[in-house]
Amino acid sequence: MMIKVEAIIRQERLDDVKVGLANEGFFGMTMYNVRGRGRQKGYVLDFRGRELRVDLLPKVKIELVIDDRDLDKVVNLISKNAYTGEIGDGKIFIYPVKEVIRIRTGEKGLQAI
Ligand SMILES: Nc1ncnc2c1ncn2[C@@H]1O[C@H](COP(=O)(O)OP(=O)(O)OP(=O)(O)O)[C@@H](O)[C@H]1O
Ligand SMILES: [Mg+2]
Secondary structure (H helix, E strand, O other): OEEEEEEEEOHHHHHHHHHHHHHOOOOOOEEEEEEEOOOOOOEEEEEOOEEEEEOOEEEEEEEEEEEHHHHHHHHHHHHHHHOOOOOOOEEEEEEEEOOOEOOOOOOEHHHHO
């Protein structure tokens, strides 16, 4: 079974998350620059005495498709390296993946990730 792990994390935690994953053999990933908000609905800055609502904050999204037997390991590696303990540390979403095809060789499934 293959699983897609999507993690939305702080930009400044990306390098540690990448290194943590690579050190355990997880190389393949896709990264996006995104903007988002969680349950604080963004936050309010005091800009020269005026309130400035920043409702979509810049974050980084990474996506990895992995063997589902590695799921706990990958979730732990991402969580450990993305963690600061402050609000806005991010979130991890998990999805089933139906198929993966390596275009160059035609390999499929776990052989292709
Ligand atoms: N329910 C959601 N659906 C989609 N994306 C979300 C959701 N919640 C959070 N995100 C994304 O994750 C990013 C980080 O969210 P965040 O860590 O602030 O979540 P939170 O639920 O507010 O937790 P915390 O209280 O720790 O801040 C958001 O900027 C957004 O991109
Ligand atoms: Mg939040």
